[in-house]
Every structure is written in structure tokens, then in C-alpha cells.
Amino acid sequence: MFGNLKKKLSSAIQEGLVISESLQQQYRQRVSSGNSGSSQASGLTTPTSPLGLNESLSSSRSSNLSLSAPFQLTDGVPSHLNVAAGCSLLAKYEDDWQQIHGANEENADKAAEIATQISGVQQKASNQRRIVSELNSSLLGIPTLVVQLQASLKILQSLEQMGQELEVELEKLEDLCEECELQEFILEQQFQLSRHKQRKLNELEQYRQQVASKHQSKIQDQEQKLLKLQRERQAVFDDAFRGDMEEYKQHGQLTKIQTNSNSLHLSQLLLYPASPPKFPYPFLDFELMGAVGSALKSPIVDMSTKQAKFVENTITSNKVVIFSKSYCPYCTMAKEPFRKLNVEAHIIELDGNPDGNEIQAVLGEITGARTVPRVFIDGKFVGGGTDIKRMFETGALQKYFQ
Incomplete structure (x- = not known):
């Protein structure tokens, strides 16, 4: 437009x-035509105008010429013309x-x-x-945009749901990580506890060995002291015996020795009165030696007691019986070969038994020594800890179970 x-x-x-x-x-x-028309004759036409004025002028001019008298020209121009x-x-x-x-x-x-x-x-x-x-x-x-927005909204909802599920799974993962850390901590503590226990057991075993070695050394020292005391007593008894023999040769009888009831009895000086060491001179007659002979005579253990019957029944009813003490390293040495051979042994710990001393005295009467361990196989005494170890190393112990 x-x-x-x-x-x-x-x-x-x-x-x-x-x-x-x-x-x-x-x-x-x-x-240009006006300037030339003034000198020309009156019969010529006047210049035309674009608005049709020539016709009006010629009509007015003709009317004036017809009505008026003959006109005069002034300087060649009619007087009636303007x-x-x-x-x-x-x-x-x-x-x-x-x-x-x-x-x-x-x-x-x-x-x-x-x-x-x-x-x-x-x-x-x-x-x-x-x-x-x-x-x-x-x-x-816009419709396509609305559809895309709806699809985006659904995707956002699904993402939100997935985020919630992921959060739940992450919480489960955190719980699982905490449980794993707790398990690792428990395992580490158990490992530390086992190491500490093993270390303490090793220390206890070393302490037991030290105590056992000290105890063995003390026993040996005590035995040396007893042996020395017995030798001194033997010398005294020899002198008394020679004097009594001389008196018997001279007078034909022995003078009875009067003892004071308040004097110290010789048996009170012994460390083990129930099982004293065997006297090195068995040919002496203690009845002829008076008080000295009665002191040196070993007391006899009554084998009819319940402790003796218990020992006898235990030895006969079990293939392997070990009389031991829980703190003794030689007892542990005696138990180890049977454990390696998968042999079930009947073990009696004397230090936990109220009749342990009486049982040990019965074992001393049977085996000739009160020391532990005392090992019996098929009702027969086979030895102590060192003996069992040597038999296991040589293969003699395995023959009992073939």
C-alpha cells in the first residue's frame, strides 16, 4: 500500500x-512573440496563452472595432488597446x-x-x-515444546526416583563399609589377642621351664645335701657300729641306749619322710642298731588304701595312663608324643587332686620314685618324660600301638 x-x-x-x-x-x-508583434500589422494574430486568452482578446478587439468610430494610432498602437x-x-x-x-x-x-x-x-x-x-x-x-517438556518432566521424575534409589544404595554401601571396617577391626583385635595370648603362653611356658629348672636344681641340691648328710650319718653309724661290735665282743651284749622323749627325732630332718632315699647299706640289721636303726628304717606304704586301689584300677582299665602335674615341663614332654601319634591317653593331674600326695606316694612305692610324670602302658610302667621322648624318637613307643 x-x-x-x-x-x-x-x-x-x-x-x-x-x-x-x-x-x-x-x-x-x-x-519573444510580443516583441515582434508590436511592429507587425493588426491583421496578424496575437500570441496565444495557455489559458485560451487569444480568443477572448480577439473577440473584444473585434467588438470594439465594429462599434466605435474609426480609431487613431498612437505610436503605431491603437488607442483602444490596453x-x-x-x-x-x-x-x-x-x-x-x-x-x-x-x-x-x-x-x-x-x-x-x-x-x-x-x-x-x-x-x-x-x-x-x-x-x-x-x-x-x-x-x-509450542505443541512440540509442550511434548518435549512433558517428556523432560518424566525424565526428571525418573531421575529423582533413581537419585532416591541411589541414596538408599549409598546408605547400604556405607553400612556395608562400616561392617567391613568393623569386621577388619574385630579380626585385627582377635589377631592381636591371639598374638598376645601366644606371647603370654610362651612367657608362661618359659616361666614354667625356669621354675621347673629351678625346682629341679633345688631338688638336686637337696638330694646332694641329703646324700652328704647321709654320708656323714653313715660315718657316725659306722663308728657307733664298730664301738658296738667291740663292746659286743668284749661283753657279749649291747648296752641299751636310753632316749629322751624331748630330743629331736632324726626323721624330722628328712625332706620327704614318706619316701626317704634308700639306704646304701641294705645288709645292716636296723633292729640291732637301736634308735639309729629305727630312724633309718624306711616306712612301709599301706597298699590297701583307697588311693592305692584307685591307682591300680586306673592302670589296669586304661591302655595309657599319665600321672602328671600341669606346671611340669617334663609332663608336657611326656604328653607331646602321644598327641602326635593321635593316641588318647588318660591323664591325671596330681596338683589338682586332693589326694595327690597319697597317690604320688603310692606311685613312688610302685615305680621306686615319686617324681612326675609316671607313664603306664598296658598296665606296665615305661618311664618318665625323658624316657617317653627317647622311645618316640627311636620308634619303640610306636610299637605299642601297632
Whole structure:
């Protein structure tokens, strides 16, 4: 629409310019023909005007010539002619032309301004049209966008659900990690406890061995002291025996020795009164030696007691019997070979038995020694800890179980 209006204005301006150009040309022709027509005859025609004034002037001129009397010429111009009428008309035409020319220029400027405004409006309209087109295309894409948003919403919901599930799984993983750490800590503590227990057992075993070695050394020292004391006593007894023999040879009888009841009995000096060491001179008659002989005579263990019967029943009813004490390293030495041979041995710990001393005295009467361990196989005494170890190393112990 604005394009058509612009074209019409441009065509109107062009037509106005063409009209103004034609008016200028006619004015110039009229001026040039007026100067030449004043000297010519009256029969010639007057210059024509673009507005048809020649016809009016010729009609008025003919009427004036027909009505009036014969006229006179002044300077070759009839007196009834108004020579200035053409100038006024020309001036009027010039003024009109100037007004028209100014209006045309003003119209041209306004048309240029309007064309500029039209161009701006056209550009704005083009921008608006482009924006409207983009808006239309965007509006056309709204259903697809809504579908995509719904799909995105579903994806977000699924992601939220997966996030919750992941959080739950992470909590389970954390609990599992804590349980694993706790298990590792428990295992580490158990390992440390087992190491500590093993170390303490090793220390206890070393202490037992030290105590056993000290005890064995003390026993050996005590036995040496007893042996020395017995040798001293033997020398005293030998002297007394020789004196008694001399007295017997001289008088034929022995003088009875009177003993004081408040005096210290010789048996009170012995460490083990129930099982004293055997006297090295078995051929001596203790009845003839009086008080000294009665002190040196070994007491006899009663084998009819319940302890003796217990020992006898235990030895006969079990294939392997070990009489031991829990703290003795030699007892541990005696038990180890049977454990390696997978042989079940009947073990009696004397230190935990209230009748341990009596049982040990019975064992001393049977085996000839009160020391432990005392090992019996098939009702027969085979030895102590060192003996069992030596038999295991030589293979003699395995023969009992083939």
C-alpha cells in the first residue's frame, strides 16, 4: 500500500515538473512573440496563452472595432488597446507559476520526507512482519515444546526416583563399609589377642621351664645335701657300729641306749619322710642298731588304701595312663608324643587332686620314685618324660600301638 502511494506521489511530482517546464517554455515564446508583434500589422494574430486568452482578446478587439468610430494610432498602437493588460496577465501568470513552483518544491521536500518516513515505516513493518513470522513459527512449535517438556518432566521424575534409589544404595554401601571396617577391626583385635595370648603362653611356658629348672636344681641340691648328710650319718653309724661290735665282743651284749622323749627325732630332718632315699647299706640289721636303726628304717606304704586301689584300677582299665602335674615341663614332654601319634591317653593331674600326695606316694612305692610324670602302658610302667621322648624318637613307643 505504501509503495503504491509512493509511486503516485512520485508520478504527481513528475507531472508537476513537466507542467512547470511547459509553462516556462510558453512564457518565453510569448515574450519573444510580443516583441515582434508590436511592429507587425493588426491583421496578424496575437500570441496565444495557455489559458485560451487569444480568443477572448480577439473577440473584444473585434467588438470594439465594429462599434466605435474609426480609431487613431498612437505610436503605431491603437488607442483602444490596453497594452499593459498583457503585462499584468504575464505578471499574474509569473506569480502563479512561482507559487506553483514553490508549492511543487515544498511538495517535493514533503514527498521526500514522506518517502523517508515511509521507508522507516516499511522497515519497521518488515521487522514487525519478521517478528510476527518468527512468533508464528514459535507458536507453531509450542505443541512440540509442550511434548518435549512433558517428556523432560518424566525424565526428571525418573531421575529423582533413581537419585532416591541411589541414596538408599549409598546408605547400604556405607553400612556395608562400616561392617567391613568393623569386621577388619574385630579380626585385627582377635589377631592381636591371639598374638598376645601366644606371647603370654610362651612367657608362661618359659616361666614354667625356669621354675621347673629351678625346682629341679633345688631338688638336686637337696638330694646332694641329703646324700652328704647321709654320708656323714653313715660315718657316725659306722663308728657307733664298730664301738658296738667291740663292746659286743668284749661283753657279749649291747648296752641299751636310753632316749629322751624331748630330743629331736632324726626323721624330722628328712625332706620327704614318706619316701626317704634308700639306704646304701641294705645288709645292716636296723633292729640291732637301736634308735639309729629305727630312724633309718624306711616306712612301709599301706597298699590297701583307697588311693592305692584307685591307682591300680586306673592302670589296669586304661591302655595309657599319665600321672602328671600341669606346671611340669617334663609332663608336657611326656604328653607331646602321644598327641602326635593321635593316641588318647588318660591323664591325671596330681596338683589338682586332693589326694595327690597319697597317690604320688603310692606311685613312688610302685615305680621306686615319686617324681612326675609316671607313664603306664598296658598296665606296665615305661618311664618318665625323658624316657617317653627317647622311645618316640627311636620308634619303640610306636610299637605299642601297632
